[in-house]
Amino acid sequence: MAQAAIELIGINKSFGAVRANRDINLEIVRGTIHGIVGENGAGKSTLMSILYGFYQADSGEIRVGGQPASIKSPNDAIALGIGMVHQHFMLVDNFTVLENVILGAESDALLKKSIAKARSELERLEREYGLEVDPDAIIEELPVGLQQRVEILKALYRGAEILILDEPTGVLTPAEADHLFRILKQLKEQGKTILLITHKLREIMAITDTVSVMRQGTMVATRETKKTTVEELAELMVGRRVLLRVEKGEAEAGGVKLAVKNLTVKDSRGVTMVDDISFDVRAGEIVGIAGVAGNGQSEMLEAISGIRRAVSGSVMLDGKPIDLTGAADPGELRDRGLAHVPEDRHHVGLVLAFEENENSILGYHDDPRYLKGPFLNIDAIRDDAKDRIAKYDIRPADCRLKTANFSGGNQQKIVLAREMEQDPGVLIVGQPTRGVDVGAIEFIHKRLIAMRDQGKAVLVVSVELDEIRSLSDRILVMFAGRIVGERGPEATEGELGLLMAGVERQEAAE
């Protein structure tokens, strides 16, 4: 009989009146890969934080290797052999791999001795698990996939027998993700236990042995992966049937609405992030930009929307050119009919401390509709906000509530409602469904397609390849600041994956 590595019994955790975890029971078998899926806010991260000692459960018991365990801090968790690879890496960028690995686990007061001891141990681990990284490489010079390996090595170095990975593939190319899965399988063969937190069902199906589904703080089901399907898991997650692919008709593309010409953008350090790209978006079509995060998509969006100054380039909006190299003003582009849903709704698209209605005019606060002379027309603002809350089913339906208190999906709807209701000619959207729950994803996708069908030009940038493939009428792939390929929506994932990884076109076609 397989032995349980971890047992969670009757775990409860509340934040104020929110019951983030209710009576969770979970058994994780030693030497398996166990997936936990659930929508944002389902309580996955809370549960893992309890297991790793960031929070303490209000009630319930944790057993590690059959023994009741008290985990009051990450140090306790590490002592029990639990390691965590965070979604956002906890690495010191300007340290070497070796220095990062020993950080906080230095064995000696003098660094030199610790490093010497650690080096041989690290090399042994790298050999044993096939996790090759140069111990003397500087972190910031490593690609993301290797940085993640360093995180795994850190956990193993501390003697982890149980590894928790929180959304590990969010920042990886499909190829890097495959490599990660191979590593995880190897770790499993060596007897390690792996807990994989994700919202990507495809990954669950590909790699896990067992999968547990969380919904609204409860553990709704545990299935053997071989005996379940993506559809069943999606239904369990949401609690109703979901359309995983958006249904849409053929695009009826018209004339060019948005033309980006010779756009080059540098970041604040002077590194060229967008390298002389040009493309068109026509009326009535959705153009999707695929690519691994950090290949210039963010800078491109910021430049097109006037937030970031470009080194060269212009946009044509309805045939009229606007230079992006000067002090392009987002307000001017907005007036010309370009609406922008930014990637980062928490810091750019919304002011979280504002009431909902205050956010519903952000960027349009110059509009005479919302003003009486220099004063805000509070009634008009709130009326408009209430209309949109009804139309976009934003919950809770309270325009005076602080924006921070809405869920991710509802926050995104607030931004989308604001931008779409201006009836813009061109809509550019960055990461339309990042951090948005499955139910809201469906709603947002339908709205974007409705915009397209009204004859708007829609540009979508997303790191979710599935999203790009299901929404777009044309797909452009960005790699290292350039557009390296254009494909139709029928392009396979493998084909796009190769383009995203920067493999030459000829090879990709083979």
Place this chain on the structure above:
Amino acid sequence: MSTPYAKLPAWADYGLIPVINLAVAFVVAGFVVLLVGENPFRAAAVLVEGAFGRGQGIAFTLFYATTFIFSGLSVAVAAHCGLFNIGGEGQGYIAGLGIGIVCLAFDSVLPWWLTFPLAIIAAAAMGALWALIPAYLQAKRGSHIVITTIMFNFIAASVMVYALVGFLKPANSMAPQTRTFLDGAQLPKLNWVIELFGAKIRSAPFNISFLLALAMAFLVWVLIWRTKLGYEMRTYGHSPKAARYAGISETRIIIVAMMISGALAGMMALNPTMGDQHNVALEFVSGAGFVGIAVALMGRLHPVGIVLAAILFGMLYQGGAELAFEMPAISRDMIVIIQGLVILFAGALEHMFRPYVQALFASFSPRSVGMEAIKGKGA
């Protein structure tokens, strides 16, 4: 998933927490009093009695509060725009120059009600101008406003010494101050208002600039929460990136906010000069600009809170003076320690007790923290 945090009902947020902070400050201050061998309860009684016990005390408390309202509003306006203006001291001091010139020029020809508006404009203009340079440097050059405004406090002090030992001083006087203003630049007292309630006041400098302070508190509320400019300032204050996205000019909003802040700081000079001393003297601001920081923090950057916090600090000033008089072991410096403790607990450690209060509320009445309705229904 982000960590959800419990909200508190407004009365606890704006009432209970400041009261707890204040109580702790007084308890610690009580120990300090004990340490110098005095009875803390008697000291507290003397302090409150001194500030509110008699009409005289009330008038002085409100006189001090007037200055603190202006300086607190000044800090708050900048803070809503994400700027930490700690140059209120210098902006108020340099405003004395404008007031001095206006009063010396017009006090013999105009009645007070004409000199006063001119002096308000002069004070506001000088304060705004003094804030403009650090604001410009922040907006265009990225020079940190905290550093530049501090430096400008020193520059203002030097400029005022130069002016007061030079052209502002009467030719044959030895004192570094202007001549006494004539009736045309003396603000009417408001002591009669307190006397309406039956109190007796011998003489106190409580004057009409208190009403100006209240009017400014109202106007600041309108500005921040009811105008487009205030909306832009708050947007920039919460998130410069969101402001950029919304097409709000960073340069413009920083400069405008700082000039308004500086103008309010400048107006605080009216009270001690035209309202009390009837001259402009060396160091007449005497730290009120810095007290404004504590007042603004304690008042949670809201004009109503600022008025209340300003009265509290007025009480500490007035009651503290009485205390130093009544209890010789408690020197003037002890009063500064007590004020410092209030600033520490109410300002700097504002959120120290918040988690405990939240936990308490959550355990007693989960509904009062109002989260279930919000999270449970999320789409």
